[in-house]
Amino acid sequence: RHREWLSPDFVDADGNITLSVHALVIEAPGRRILVDTCVGDQVVPGFEMLTPNPRFLDDLSAAGFPRESIDTVLCTHLHFDHVGWNTMPAGGTRVPTFPNARYLFARVEWEHWQGETHPAFAPTLDACVKPLVEAGLADLVETDHRLCDEVWLEPTPGHTPGHVAVRIASGGEQALITGDMTHHPVQWAELDWRMPADTDSIQAAATRRRVLAEHANRPTLVIGTHYAPPCAGHLVRDASGPRFRAKR
Ligand SMILES: [Zn+2]
Incomplete structure (x- = not known):
């Protein structure tokens, strides 16, 4: 109706x-904030129609925002289509995609997902969120x-x-x-x-x-x-x- x-x-x-999946960039004085990082380079079980998105970093760069220029990555929540490009593969391991950024996650959100085993969420949390917290690159905020x-x-x-x-x-x-x-x-x-x-x-x-x-x-x-x-x-x-x- x-x-x-x-x-x-x-x-x-x-x-x-x-529907669409967007990452959004906010430019504030002296700041360049990326809100959400879409689906990443990995296939998410059950969401093969949507994943992976290998073009993301090229598209972001073409829009005027090369990954090195981002100073803050903010994830509205920790589902796979909002954290996917937080990290990327390099030399057999995964590294932060945005080398000059702090990553912001809500503390209660991070705590909620501890121990998650669902196949659509757990692998992405392990690959795209946990390593950043463990490396001290994430700020767990209110x-x-x-x-x-x-x-x-x-x-x-x-x-x-x-x-x-x-x-x-x-x-x-x-x-x-x-x-x-x-x-x-x-x-x-x-x-x-x-x-x-x-x-x-x-x-x-x-x-x-x-x-x-x-x-x-x-x-x-x-x-x-x-x-x-x-x-x-x-x-x-x-x-x-x-x-x-x-x-x-
Ligand atoms: Zn979503």
Whole structure:
């Protein structure tokens, strides 16, 4: 029933939803922050359609952001499609992909995933997260951590326990990177529609309700980590209910 406002960007002609996997770069004074590192160079069991993505570093560099230029890697949560390129293969082992970066993970998120054995998550945690913590390259931060005047984290639990959204304030304007508090714009209209991967779907829905109440009919630019292009827009609520209006 939402096809009218979802089409053509977020639902195709056959009624299938469209999704995307984005890494986003924030440039703040003296800082270059990479938010999420997409799927990596490894196949994730059960997600062969999506993995691997060998082009990622070339695409990032072509966009003007060679890996050496990133000073902070921030992962909204620790699922494989958000940490994949945190590390890369080199000389028979794995090394940090971003040699000049600190890696930021929420402490509660890191603690949640200790002892994970699920085949879709455990190998990526072992390859792309754990080595960075053990090497002292990761900062385990609170879920409301402030990176700088312009960029801070906002706790948005539910999809995972330590999930964070990213807030940006610049030039009098505000933006919010969703991470996986939503995967698709339709979830702003159907707040209870869940993702199978949610650790707590009730909490995830409550998070969406809170964020919607705070940002609906406001100028906050909402940037969807998994929204198909154009991935940014605004939350609106009127007589026909809440929805997402893409910015063109
Ligand atoms: Zn995701």
